[in-house]
Amino acid sequence: xxxxxxxxxxxDVQEFSYQGDATRKRPDPASTDVHAWHAYVxxxxxxAGPHREYWQHIGGCRAHIVVERDTLSHEVLGAAFASDLxxxxxxxx
Amino acid sequence: xxxxISPLGAAFRPGRHGNLTAGPGVQxxxxxxxxxxxxxxxxxxxxxxxxxxxxxxxxxxxxxxxxGAVGEQATAFSIxxxxxxxxxxxxxxxxxxxxxxxxxxxxxxxxxxxxALRVAGPRAExxxxxxxxxxxxxxxFPVAEGRATAHHDVLAQIQRTGPDRFDLFVFRSLARAFWxxxxxxxxxxxxxxxx
Ligand SMILES: [Zn+2]
Numbered sequence: 001x002x003x004x005x006x007x008x009x010x011x012d013v014q015e016f017s018y019q020g021d022a023t024r025k026r027p028d029p030a031s032t033d034v035h036a037w038h039a040y041v042x043x044x045x046x047x048a049g050p051h052r053e054y055w056q057h058i059g060g061c062r063a064h065i066v067v068e069r070d071t072l073s074h075e076v077l078g079a080a081f082a083s084d085l086x087x088x089x090x091x092x093x
Numbered sequence: 094x095x096x097x098i099s100p101l102g103a104a105f106r107p108g109r110h111g112n113l114t115a116g117p118g119v120q121x122x123x124x125x126x127x128x129x130x131x132x133x134x135x136x137x138x139x140x141x142x143x144x145x146x147x148x149x150x151x152x153x154x155x156x157x158x159x160x161g162a163v164g165e166q167a168t169a170f171s172i173x174x175x176x177x178x179x180x181x182x183x184x185x186x187x188x189x190x191x192x193x194x195x196x197x198x199x200x201x202x203x204x205x206x207x208x209a210l211r212v213a214g215p216r217a218e219x220x221x222x223x224x225x226x227x228x229x230x231x232x233x234f235p236v237a238e239g240r241a242t243a244h245h246d247v248l249a250q251i252q253r254t255g256p257d258r259f260d261l262f263v264f265r266s267l268a269r270a271f272w273x274x275x276x277x278x279x280x281x282x283x284x285x286x287x288x
Contacts, residue, residue: 006174007173008240011227
């Protein structure tokens, strides 16, 4: 499996470290809604198909990136710097 | 200043080794420069940082991904989205400190933390291809460009400093183990360790 790092170009998956689901949304830190926190910490849809996830190019440029990956085929549909997406109001881990 | 001692120790064996039927295919050397500095830009400041580093070193340095420049006295190459590895003489850190304003980025002197190993010669691409999962062909990795990659857990920041010459910057504490891997990978092509 190759991941197209936005800085380095396509690299072997072994250079990357998986950092988790990039679709979950952290509740407001002031929230005391137990169900919202439970969902944030534990609930994962685990889709068979396209999935959005954080990876870090740990054996390369060290950037954190968001990768769109098909969990059935391992086809990578896109990759972008996590910092750019966060700055555009995207989700944070 | 504290004198640096090569971490390669007894593993550094000058002379010709391995399969020499076609002559040594590569020359291996330690080429650690007097100064190694990591320059990191704040978000949106990479172009400004590239200009500042260029001003301090006389290099024509671009802010594009993987870009680099090789000069007589200094080298620099991209090692990440906002970062360059810069090498030069004893005055490099002072020059960069002068040239890079606080609002542009930060500097970290790595002169005692990294060493540089040179792989040169007609089989250099072939030997390095055994160790790293990146494309070393000249079309994919042109002269002066840089790549950040890893051999298992050993991070390596690599600059192509000539048509058949690569300089690899590795952590000092892992350098001897990596050097031994490099020598083993070079056995088949034959190698000459040069001072
Ligand atoms: Zn990368």
